[in-house]
Amino acid sequence: MEHSAVDPWPEPEERAAEAALRPSTLEEFEGQPRVSDQLGLVLSAAKHRGTTPDHVLLSGPPGLGKTTLAMIIASEMGVPLHITSGPAIQHPGDLAAILSGLVEGEVLFLDEIHRMSRPAEEMLYLAMEDFRVDVVVGKGPGATAIPIEIPAFTLVGATTRVGLLPSPLRDRFGFTGNLDFYEVDDLQSIVTRSSAMLGVGLDEASAHEIASRSRGTPRIANRLLRRVRDYAQVNNQGRVDLALTRAALELYEVDPLGLDRLDRAVLEAICTKFGGGPVGLSTLAISVAEEAETVQEVAEPFLVRLGFLMRTPRGRVATEAGWRHLGLTPPSSGDNPDLFT
Known part of the structure; x- marks a missing residue:
């Protein structure tokens, strides 16, 4: 089944469109002032010393700007x-080939770093600290480790699940930035900037409407903006107003x-289907014809953040607010003791 218009893992053509809207400097990077200020200090100090910056670990949900920050660091x-x-x-060997091909001072962006294999991860430890890798030649008792010097580089690791990183790896990063979901005002500024770059005549109310439906995520905000633009073009509209924006977003559900x-x-x-729960993840995924990982990584965090769903030891449970958002009457706690606890 296809993902909806706000799927946080975009298709290649969507990535190309998003890349054109990325900010290119820390001054343009909105919505994460704490991380921007801290990272700016790290980069300025490295420039002053004439050295490569410390390795950087960026964590947070998809679509908040980890890849963009890596590009900004290199720029x-x-x-x-x-x-x-x-x-x-x-x-x-995959990692050794990449590291040996780097040039002095290059930034290596390693996305989803938590999914790297353990043997490669252990090789990365030495590369991050001593800028060296040991390549093992041969097998068994006759195996020989050949040290290979690599240029000084800056590793920027990105992860959506920082808890899966082992402590020895986390400790080798000189700076860790935790990206949070964006406020609506920050997203509105991003939408306004993107609309100008796309040549979309967007008024303030429409920009706010898009921002408020973007789940705190710039990637989703830019994607919804492009869908509103498409709707306006197909319907032969000029400037995008609030009514048109709402109609477009309703069309895209x-x-x-x-x-x-x-x-x-x-x-x-x-x-x-399950009386409010509790229901297990795999059963829930089958009932909506989606992969369990998609339900867990895409839908569940947002529903929990809104207070519409709870995770319990026995499974997922809909809250009273979740029932009411769907226009349904929630059962009393006596009908289902697992609810509203």
Whole structure:
């Protein structure tokens, strides 16, 4: 089944559109002032010393700007950027090939770093500290480790699940930035900036409407903006107003709180098929015809953040607020003792 218009893992053509809207400097990077200020200090100090910046670990949900910050770090330091991901590095040789090909001062962006294999991870420890990798030649008692010096580089690791990183790896990062969900005002500024770059005549009320339905995530805000633009173009409209924006978002099944088709399907399944819960993740995923990982990573965190769903030791439970958002009457606690506890 296809993901909805607010799926946080975009298709390649969506990535290209998003890349054009990315801020290119820390001054343009809105919504994360604490991380921006701290990272700016790290980069300025490195420039002053004439050295490569400390390794940087960025954590937070998808779509908040981890990749953008990696690009900004390389741009601010005036060095190349090499992008790869944890799932692509399953053997130490994969990592050794990447590291040996870096140039002096280059930024290596390692997305989903928590999904890197353990043998490659252990090789990364030495590379981060001593800028050296040991390549093992041969097998068994006759195996020989050949040390290979690599240029000084800055590793920028990104993860959505920082708890899965082992302590030895986390401790080797000189700076850790935790990205939080954005406030509506910050998202409104991002939407306004993006609309100007896309040539969309967007008024303030429409920008606020898009921002308020974007789940605190710039990637989703920019995607909804592009869908509103498409709707306006197809309907031969000029300037985008609030009525048109709401009509477009309704067409794409994004409700006033930002819930999309998958969110509502999950919530409705818990309430109508399972009496409010508790229900296990795999059963819930089957009931909405989605992968369990998609339900857990895409829909569940947002529903929990809104207070519409709870995780309990026995499974997922819809809250009273979740029932009422769907226009349903919640059962009393006597009908289901697992509810509203």
